[in-house]
Amino acid sequence: MKIIGLIGGISWVSTADYYKLINEGINKKMGGLNFSECLIYSFNYAEIKKNNDANNWDSTFEMLLKACEFLKSGGAEAILLCANTMHFIADRLEEAIDLPIIHIATVTAVEIQKQEIKKIGLLGTKFTMELDFFKDKLAMKGVEVIIPKSQEERDFIHTTIFEDLGRGVVTSETKKRYLEIANQLIKEGAEGIILGCTEIPLVIKPEDLSVPVFDTALIHSNAAIDFQLS
Known part of the structure; x- marks a missing residue:
């Protein structure tokens, strides 16, 4: 099984849904005690929203790039941004991190x-x-x-x-x-x-x-x- 990295906390509510959906989906396909092998980096949403409200996407990019690097160092082979809005910088992140980002x-x-x-x-x-x-x-x-x-x-x-x-x-x-x-x-x-x-x-x-x-x-x-x- 390939390892995925989830960037969450944007918001935590949907991140919990992602974790549940992915684990249930893996188990449905594989059965037994098989579940997703994944890593999660969860942000304090207030910091992300502050950047977005100021239209400061460069700061948001740097925060997400750090999270991507953290997940890559832990063995992630692809990244999921667990929020639609963050895909504004998904292509830029994919180029910088040199890992596939599964685009929503x-x-x-x-x-x-x-x-x-x-x-x-x-x-x-x-x-x-x-x-x-x-x-x-x-x-x-x-x-x-x-x-x-x-x-x-x-x-x-x-x-x-x-x-x-x-x-x-x-x-x-x-x-x-x-x-x-x-x-x-x-x-x-x-x-x-x-x-x-x-x-x-x-x-x-x-x-x-x-x-x-x-x-x-x-x-x-x-x-x-x-x-x-x-």
Whole structure:
């Protein structure tokens, strides 16, 4: 089994999900007492968010590069960044660390392609929705990405990810608003919805919507399992 390194704490809630999903997936495929051989480097989220709020991606890059080097020195053969937003610097990190980084948008694009979807809605942090690093990976596969048109809606999603979901807090009001935003994207032609933040599955479940839902944390975890067993 190949060893993987998980960079987590961004947030710890989704990191716990990754650890659970990957271990359960390995065991399902191998049985017995077989589980994932992995290393985890978990950040204090407050330090990452401070950099992001200041648009100081160079400092975030240096922090994540240190974590990658730590994991590589421990024997990791590939890295998972356990958050969509951090993939803004994934290609840069991969080049610097000289290890594969399993890119969450790339593996999500593959799953979308399997369902022959050409237009999809994306929900996530403002970085994920408004910057091009996620959308470009899908565009390479011929998939058009749409995001909420309203700045207020994007701000709402961004704020609740950090203030509520990142702490494991879910309210009925938050769920209702997320579903309203997702359904508006469906009205605008989205044939599926990407849960482009690893905390959003706390509020949106596949059965909540009339179109396919792509849980990026689950897709990413499955890609990690495939790598470990390849």
